[in-house]
Amino acid sequence: xxxxxxxxxxxxxxxxxxxxxxxxxxxxxxxxxxxxxxxxxxxxxxxxxxxxxxxxxxxxxxxxxxxxxxxxxxxxxxxxxx
Numbered sequence: 703x704x705x706x707x708x709x710x711x712x713x714x715x716x717x718x719x720x721x722x723x724x725x726x727x728x729x730x731x732x733x734x735x736x737x738x739x740x741x742x743x744x745x746x747x748x749x750x751x752x753x754x755x756x757x758x759x760x761x762x763x764x765x766x767x768x769x770x771x772x773x774x775x776x777x778x779x780x781x782x783x784x
Contacts, residue, residue: 704720704731712732712733713733714733718733718734719733719734719735719736720732720733720734721733721734744771744772744773745773745778747771748767748768748771748773748775748778748780749778749779749780751764751767751768752764752765752768752775752778752780752781752782753780753781755782755783756783757783758783760783761782761783
């Protein structure tokens with residue numbers, strides 16, 4: 703656990719990601735930054751939901767989720783389950 707005074711000094715909070723490196727003098731611990739590799743638009747999320755449905759019941763639930771997102775499922779390019 704990193705002491706609170708160090709977390710505060712380096713802009714970290716409890717549970718923050720860190721990088722730990724072995725050095726000749728011991729261990730160097732420094733803040734880490736995690737960035738999303740890809741950000742999805744609501745339309746892309748809707749496409750995932752609809753395309754990944756495995757059966758008619760799951761597809762109906764996906765359609766409802768997409769409508770709750772404020773999108774029309776029919777306007778989203780996707781493949782329906784067999």
